[in-house]
Amino acid sequence: MALDKTTVARIAHLARIEIPESELDALTGELAKILEWIDQLGEVDTERVEPMRKVMDIPAHWRPDEVTDGGRREDILANAPETHDGYFVVPKVVE
Numbered sequence: 022m023a024l025d026k027t028t029v030a031r032i033a034h035l036a037r038i039e040i041p042e043s044e045l046d047a048l049t050g051e052l053a054k055i056l057e058w059i060d061q062l063g064e065v066d067t068e069r070v071e072p073m074r075k076v077m078d079i080p081a082h083w084r085p086d087e088v089t090d091g092g093r094r095e096d097i098l099a100n101a102p103e104t105h106d107g108y109f110v111v112p113k114v115v116e
Contacts, residue, residue: 024053 026045029052033040040048091097094107103110 024049024056 026049029045029049030040098104098107101109
């Protein structure tokens with residue numbers, strides 16, 4: 022993929038990154054090299070490679086999926102500016 026300074030400046034703008042004009046040439050070259058490397062990955066034959074689910078063959082320790090309050094209700098409510106009957110008090114936002 023061919024990149025020019027205008028494209029790199031547009032990408033930086035979309036990413037909300039401020040790049041000085043003096044650095045655009047260097048950054049254009051770096052991004053071009055990265056995109057070339059990514060294109061090389063597309064040439065690798067992965068037809069017989071099984072998708073990897075995890076890096077190491079360590080069994081997952083499953084726990085029951087139970088809904089709890091965490092057992093720390095009072096600790097959590099202590100951070101609230103105002104509470105009522107064990108709940109956070111928030112300002113009304115619907116008119």
